[in-house]
Amino acid sequence: MEHRRLGASGLAVSEISYGNWLTYRDNAAECVTAALDAGITTFHTAAAWGAGAAEESLTKALGETRRDDLVLCTGVFWPEGPGPNDAGLSRKHVTTSLHGSLRRLATDHIDVYQLLRFDYRTPIDETFLALSDLVRQGKILYVGTAEWTAEQILQAAAAAERHAVPLIANQPHYSMLWRVAEAQVMPVCQRAGIGQFASVPLAQGVLTGKYRVGHVPANSRATGDEEARQSVWPLLAKEILERVGLLRGVADEAGLTMAQLALAWTLQNETVASALVGASTPAQVTENAKAAGTTLDFDALTRVDQLLGSFIQTDPRLTWSPPATTRP
Template sequence: MEYRRVGASGLAVSEIAYGNFATHGAPGCVAAALDAGVTTFHTAAAWAGGAAEEAYGAAFAGLRRDDLVLCTGVFWPEGPGPNDAGLSRKHVIASLEGSLRRLQTDYIDVYQLLRFDYRTPVAETFLALSDLVRQGKIRYVGTSEWTAEQLLQAHEAAARHDVPLIANQPHYSMLWRVPEAQVMPVGERIGVGQFASVPLAQGVLTGKYRDGDVPAGSRGAGPAHARPLLVPELLERVGMLRGVADDAGLTMAQLALAWTLQHESVASAVAGASTPEQVTENAKAAGVRLDLDVLTRVNHLLGSFVQTDPRLVWSPPPQLR
């Protein structure tokens, strides 16, 4: 495993991080990640009604806490009440207390604001975060899917309230390069690094949906985000990447993960897995450097299926705006 610093901070994270959004119940995956040298783990308070955090809390019991970089976050609804979602002072503090309890820890390494809250002043959120930092419950703060303009607002508020803002977590993959236009350049300017989320494009870039087949139990088999990507023309192009991966001595998943790590703004690629074998395979993408020929072939094969328009940033649904 290789490790990188996040933005302008001194925090080191593993190039491959493990996220348990959809795989918190997969047995053996956390152990496989630790065996592979993965130190960085992502989750969120709202995932699976708190079960995702509880799974980590159980898996990390007995381990040396300082060896881990735990990232969790707040924004999505955690209950039916009007204060059970968003980034208000009330919800941020209550959500963090719940996360600490479920994760069985005294502090969070990177506490992430999982979307921009259009209904709460940024200053209110960062004042609450400042209090939590001073209490020792948060080491660093991050955002997720914030636009360049919103990141600048966060940077200003963080500086005013002495909050160590170091990271942003955008969707970023061979197919979704939206952050490159504005978010990444602004992040570099203000010292914010990127955690590349969904680097396998919901599994599409692993080649598992070859010939349009949808394996039982995969994200494409249910009401998941992969379905819009199951376009025959796109799947055909993705299938052609197998030759590129073979020539580079990589699996398709390793090629996709290594591709995200070529960007200097990316501190780590966050990937889930449903089996320990997948975790071990993904971890081998760390330290891989792709030459110009590989990058050129990827661009040529994916062509117009690559999304780059910065207006396509993933944002909250209307009811949370």
């Protein structure tokens, strides 16, 4: 497993990170063991996933793994309860959510604490002052954002400087099909010394080639619960699946599986420190990890662009945060 520095910091993260958003229930222990065996050191979870069950599952799966060998990332924003202060990035919620995460993850600190969406209703200085206090207490080592726009990241970088918060990471959706971060978010982050955790690099499994026109595999995300189905069904249009199917030839010529091709493509971007993936089986984890250290030649990259063509989404306005009139 290859490692990269995250942004301008000294923190090294594995090129492939393991996340347990929808995969903390079944085969969780086996998948985490496969990740560790493959050399993955960077693990992502969040307080709101499964009402804390995802964090607890990760802790159990990691077992006796030496804490200092791991980069643990968790995050805050989404609702964790029914109360008016159980969501968002207020000082109160950031503080209480972090302490809950520390308890569930059985650790005294979080390596990268991520602000999982922008909160229009909380002054950004309130959020970063709270983070500054928690950093000084040693409970947070670094801070990141997730799915923030370029303008929001500029605000965050300024607030981080004012309050001495080490802001080093951003987590955008980024894949062969979804490149909205390239035009504005990535350049702003690069200037600010912020590296990328590329999330959803397999486009909810579509870029693995397992979905084909007229065929949805049993026990796949597309046949899962409502949250899982909503995440993948928009990508199952006939025209998209036909274009993705053409990538198999590119993968074969490179000696890669389609999943490895998609992950390797993501890692060609110099601002990306790590590609964040989940998995439902240990075999998928092992396959994904082999994409680390892979270099795609110019011809392969060009063919990917040509084959996907107009189905590549690049509009930076599609970086998603909840609108100002709503709160999670």
